[in-house]
Amino acid sequence: MALVGVHRDRGELRIHESLEELITDLADYIAELSEASVKERGVFAIALSGGSLIGLMGKLCEAPYNKTVDWAKWYIFWADERVVAKNHADSNYKLAKDGLLSKVPIVPSHVHSINDSVSAEQAADDYGFVIRQSVKTRMVSVSDICDCPKFDLILLGMGSDGHVASLFPNHSLLEEKDEWVTFITDSPKPPPERITFTLPVINSASNVAVVVTGESKAEAVHLAIDDVGPDCPVLPSRMVQPTKGKLVWFLDKPAASKLCDDPFCNKRYSSDGKARGLECRRAGPLCSSYSGHLFHEMK
Numbered sequence: 001m002a003l004v005g006v007h008r009d010r011g012e013l014r015i016h017e018s019l020e021e022l023i024t025d026l027a028d029y030i031a032e033l034s035e036a037s038v039k040e041r042g043v044f045a046i047a048l049s050g051g052s053l054i055g056l057m058g059k060l061c062e063a064p065y066n067k068t069v070d071w072a073k074w075y076i077f078w079a080d081e082r083v084v085a086k087n088h089a090d091s092n093y094k095l096a097k098d099g100l101l102s103k104v105p106i107v108p109s110h111v112h113s114i115n116d117s118v119s120a121e122q123a124a125d126d127y128g129f130v131i132r133q134s135v136k137t138r139m140v141s142v143s144d145i146c147d148c149p150k151f152d153l154i155l156l157g158m159g160s161d162g163h164v165a166s167l168f169p170n171h172s173l174l175e176e177k178d179e180w181v182t183f184i185t186d187s188p189k190p191p192p193e194r195i196t197f198t199l200p201v202i203n204s205a206s207n208v209a210v211v212v213t214g215e216s217k218a219e220a221v222h223l224a225i226d227d228v229g230p231d232c233p234v235l236p237s238r239m240v241q242p243t244k245g246k247l248v249w250f251l252d253k254p255a256a257s258k259l260c261d262d263p264f265c266n267k268r269y270s271s272d273g274k275a276r277g278l279e280c281r282r283a284g285p286l287c288s289s290y291s292g293h294l295f296h297e298m299k
């Protein structure tokens with residue numbers, strides 16, 4: 001059974017007992033946001049990443065989601081893309097097409113992939129234009145605090161070095177304030193040429209979900225979420241802080257295993273046996289509050 005908690009400033013944490021449970025919860029979450037957005041705006045603008053994320057979204061192609069989700073209202077973008085041909089094994093477009101988009105009735109003209117026949121710099125420019133057009137036509141909403149696009153949902157994975165989209169630790173792209181889409185030609189994760197949303201765009205979204213599984217990411221999850229102090233490196237994933245939107249972390253147990261307030265162990269109980277920090281939302285043996293986190297069982 002998953003535990004869900006609210007960190008005082010790092011968003012909602014959903015920690016799942018198994019991958020299967022995470023996959024179902026992720027499908028429910030996306031389907032619910034789609035429904036709410038279609039109800040409110042008539043469309044759902046979603047930005048995808050690459051990596052394991054697409055596989056973890058696979059349940060959306062199955063019943064009931066394949067029939068209940070209003071796929072015709074979906075507009076698909078990429079939070080980051082590798083600058084390779086669309087039929088290349090490294091392409092995030094190909095990954096999403098093979099794993100999701102070809103299996104559900106998405107309208108082909110609603111799929112906004114990058115121009116794969118130009119340089120990374122030009123591809124980033126072109127993609128910035130595509131997004132400006134989508135904001136103009138209100139397929140993508142606009143932030144009410146800055147002029148940034150406000151995606152209904154941006155889905156991110158995270159590398160074990162703490163990168164999200166193609167924003168890598170200690171890279172100058174983390175400082176980008178003006179562009180919505182930028183490029184990198186020296187990505188530490190291959191392939192080297194990529195385009196990526198910048199932090200202002202990610203942090204303007206209505207909803208951002210970071211989906212992280214596996215023990216190799218546990219240290220980065222700890223550094224991204226826990227109150228680690230000024231001497232620790234500030235990972236790109238820690239810089240994901242939606243200004244007005246909602247941030248949700250989808251973690252499996254191994255990925256959550258180094259969180260200071262790991263709800264699956266009791267090490268952070270005070271010595272007097274009382275839970276520290278925030279007040280418990282719901283009393284009961286499976287509900288404990290920890291400093292900074294507030295956990296309860298998910299239904």
Ligand SMILES: O=C(O)[C@H](O)[C@@H](O)[C@H](O)[C@H](O)COP(=O)(O)O
Nearest residue numbers: 049050051052157158159164165
């Ligand atoms: O295209 C990419 O490389 C990504 O968008 C990247 O940010 C990815 O999401 C992470 O590297 C996590 O990838 P895994 O989930 O496969 O580890």
